[in-house]
Amino acid sequence: MISFILLAGGNGSRMNQPVPKQYLLLAGKPVIMHTLERIDDIKDISEVIIVCNEKYHDLLNNYISSYMLRKKIVYADAGSTRQQSVFNGLKKVTSNLVIIHEAARPFVRKSDFELLINDEAENITYGIDIPFTVLKANNYINGTLKRDELINVQLPQKFNVSSLLMGHMKAIEDNLLFTEDASLLFHYGLGQIKVIKGNSYNLKLTEPMDLILGEIIYKEYFTGRD
Amino acid sequence: MKTCIITGAGTGIGRATAIDLSNKDIFDTLVLIGRNPQHLNETYAKMNKKKDIRKIIYDLSDLEGIPDLISEIYRFNDRIDCLLNIAGTADPQPLLNTSIENMKDTYTVNVFAPFMLIRECVKYMKNNSEGAKILNVASTAGITPRPGWLSYSSSKAAIISMSLTLSEELAEYRIKVYCVSPGRCATALRKKLAPDEDPSTIMQPEEVSNVICQLVSDEERCLDGQNIVIRRKI
Numbered sequence: 001m002i003s004f005i006l007l008a009g010g011n012g013s014r015m016n017q018p019v020p021k022q023y024l025l026l027a028g029k030p031v032i033m034h035t036l037e038r039i040d041d042i043k044d045i046s047e048v049i050i051v052c053n054e055k056y057h058d059l060l061n062n063y064i065s066s067y068m069l070r071k072k073i074v075y076a077d078a079g080s081t082r083q084q085s086v087f088n089g090l091k092k093v094t095s096n097l098v099i100i101h102e103a104a105r106p107f108v109r110k111s112d113f114e115l116l117i118n119d120e121a122e123n124i125t126y127g128i129d130i131p132f133t134v135l136k137a138n139n140y141i142n143g144t145l146k147r148d149e150l151i152n153v154q155l156p157q158k159f160n161v162s163s164l165l166m167g168h169m170k171a172i173e174d175n176l177l178f179t180e181d182a183s184l185l186f187h188y189g190l191g192q193i194k195v196i197k198g199n200s201y202n203l204k205l206t207e208p209m210d211l212i213l214g215e216i217i218y219k220e221y222f223t224g225r226d
Numbered sequence: 227m228k229t230c231i232i233t234g235a236g237t238g239i240g241r242a243t244a245i246d247l248s249n250k251d252i253f254d255t256l257v258l259i260g261r262n263p264q265h266l267n268e269t270y271a272k273m274n275k276k277k278d279i280r281k282i283i284y285d286l287s288d289l290e291g292i293p294d295l296i297s298e299i300y301r302f303n304d305r306i307d308c309l310l311n312i313a314g315t316a317d318p319q320p321l322l323n324t325s326i327e328n329m330k331d332t333y334t335v336n337v338f339a340p341f342m343l344i345r346e347c348v349k350y351m352k353n354n355s356e357g358a359k360i361l362n363v364a365s366t367a368g369i370t371p372r373p374g375w376l377s378y379s380s381s382k383a384a385i386i387s388m389s390l391t392l393s394e395e396l397a398e399y400r401i402k403v404y405c406v407s408p409g410r411c412a413t414a415l416r417k418k419l420a421p422d423e424d425p426s427t428i429m430q431p432e433e434v435s436n437v438i439c440q441l442v443s444d445e446e447r448c449l450d451g452q453n454i455v456i457r458r459k460i
Contacts, residue, residue, distance in 0.1 A: 028395040041353065068349045223397035225451075 001046035002117055003161070004039060005089035008032055008052040008103035009078025014207055021205050022052075022103035023059065027218040031205060033063055034106035040069050042110065044117045045099070051076045051089040083177055083184070087168045093161050097122060100181060101156040104205045107217050113156060115196065122160040123191045125182040126198035127151035153180055154198040163190040227254040227278065229303040230442070231296075233286060233343065234313030236265030238413030239363060239438075241272075242431035243310060246439050248273035255303055259295075259313070261285040286313055286339035287331070296346035305354065308442050309347045311340040311362045311385075316378040316418050329377045336381035341388065348396060357400030359442050359450075362389045363434075364407045366455060367419075375419060382407070386453045393451035402450035404441050408434045409457035429458040 008022045015021045022032040029037075032050075039045055048071045050060065057075055064073060076092050079085040086100060099116055101108070116124055130150050136143030157180075164181060167188045171178065178184040182193050201221045205214055219225045230247060234240030235258035244258055255278040260266040266281045273279055280302070284295055300306055315335040317328050344360055351358035367375055368382030389405035396403060410416060411434055412425035437456050440446060 027398075028391075037352075223394075225394070225397060 001095050002044050002097045002099060002158070003093040003095040004045045004048045005076075005086065005093070005098055005100045006032070006035060006048060006050045006103055007082065007085055007089070007100065008050055008056075009082075009085045010102075010104060011053075015205075015211075016208060020056075021211075023056065024211065026106055026205075026211065026214050027222075030063055031106050032060070032103040033067055035101060035103060035108065036064070036069055036071075036073075037067060038108070038110045039113055040071055042113060042117070045071065045113075046095055047071070047093075048073045049076050049089045049092045050074075051078055051085045053078050081177055082179065083168070083171065086181060087165075087172075090161065090165050090168060096161055097158060098161050098164070099156050099158050102204070105155055105202055106205070106214070107201045107203055107221060108156060109222075112198075112202075116156060116158045119158070119194070119196070121158075121192075121194040123158065123163070123182075123185060123193040124196055125157040125193055126154040126202070127195045128154060128198045128200060128202075151195060153182055154202050155180070155204075157182060159185065160191060166190060227303060227305070228307045229253060229255040229257060229299075229305055230308035230310065231257045231259065231299060231306065231343075231347070232310045232312060233259045233339075234363075235269050236260030236262050237269075238312075238415060239408065239411065239431045239434045240310075240312035241265075241269040242435035243312060243438050244269050245272050245274075246432070246435040247442075248275075248277045248279065250439055250443075252439070252443050253308065254278055255280065257282060257299055257303070259284050259286070286343075287334050289334065289338055289342050292339065292342040293346050296343065296350075300350045306347050306350045306358065307354065308359045309343060309351075309361070310438065310442070311343060311360070313339065314363065314365075314415055316375070316415050318375045318378060318419050320374050321376055324376050332377035332381050333384070336378070337384045337388070340385060344388075344392065348399070348401065351401050352396075352399040354400070357402065359402045359404065360389075360392070360396075361404040361406065361438060361441060362386075363438075364389070364405050364453065366407050366409045366457065368407060369453065369455075378419070389453070390451060397451075402447070404450050405453045406434070406437060406441070407453050407455050409455065429456070433458060 076088040130152050134145050135141050167184045167190050170188050230253040232244050235244045257280045259282050263283050362385050364386045365382040367379040368386045372379040389403050393403035410428040
């Protein structure tokens with residue numbers, strides 16, 4: 001069995017909306033519910049830990065009841081950083097393995113989660129090639145990077161819970177902040193991390209324009225409608 | 227056991243559809259909903275008894291009871307595959323005679339009850355691995371102006387819009403939403419709208435039910451998400 005952490009603690013400040021992006025409607029449904037519905041009948045997922053601000057618990061409970069979700073759902077408090085939010089979620093996990101996903105990525109199919117679950121590797125991230133050039137720079141270019149050695153890291157990811165928790169404890173001790181967990185685990189050499197090829201539909205909703213694109217992606221990728 | 231719920235099954239298009247479906251190999255269980263026991267019994271008497279048929283006396287203007295109604299049907303049948311919203315009402319009045327009660331009563335049966343039925347059924351339908359179907363019976367009165375039929379025609383416009391919206395919203399669950407708009411059809415409701423008309427000269431309920439049966443059959447996969455006008459030209 002595997003636990004599932006859904007990160008929903010973002011405040012969506014870049015969306016310029018009164019509520020965080022995970023509660024906005026996408027194709028008529030709150031963004032966060034797209035993921036929660038798709039994982040609801042994956043039998044291997046034993047528990048869902050939603051990491052979010054406490055003030056949204058009532059709203060989420062209302063959604064969960066209306067959509068008649070059957071999974072056991074618990075809440076963890078959102079932290080002041082993404083890393084702290086993941087750590088808060090990890091502390092609630094009761095399985096040896098965990099999938100980490102973020103509510104702002106609603107274009108992930110049930111089969112994508114199942115692929116992670118069924119893979120024997122314990123630490124896996126989705127990733128896609130980078131189709132553009134990335135350089136190191138501040139005000140001036142100060143370094144080059146080889147594009148074919150880089151990947152664009154996507155969620156969902158799967159991790160061994162003990163290893164990831166250990167990594168988080170070390171990061172707290174070292175006062176280091178990572179923007180996602182494959183980087184953290186790799187930094188501390190706590191396990192090999194497999195990369196599974198993701199796809200470009202797995203957009204993370206960040207800017208207002210992403211919601212416009214999101215409606216198109218949803219129609220094309222999930223309903224096949226004109 | 228593939229299950230289909232039919233509202234308004236006591237008369238008119240609902241009755242014709244119930245009878246028609248009882249003779250077709252589409253559903254195993256037909257749940258007939260109507261408010262008049264005698265009318266439902268008359269429908270039942272004309273149906274093929276090889277089907278599993280359940281009769282439920284229920285007045286759809288009781289909106290609050292609809293969640294329990296549907297959960298009870300689900301508990302008994304363990305699945306809901308199709309919902310046919312056929313029940314309708316009309317009290318044609320010119321604007322200056324149209325009371326708020328008239329508007330509320332008409333919208334309750336023609337719009338709010340279908341909305342509640344759909345919402346409650348979808349809670350179960352969305353877990354059907356092979357999908358499900360919802361069909362709403364609107365009217366050509368919902369797409370062309372009908373002076374004197376304000377509450378009825380506007381309620382039918384609402385159900386057309388609701389159908390198109392839900393067709394998109396429910397597509398990921400593989401729930402297909404159909405909307406049919408019959409033209410003049412010889413039903414008791416039509417008699418209220420056009421009392422002087424000779425019913426034998428216009429489209430019959432069986433002609434509408436024939437289209438409905440085609441739409442809810444397993445073979446039909448392409449006509450959801452649009453308002454389908456059913457009209458006999460001659």
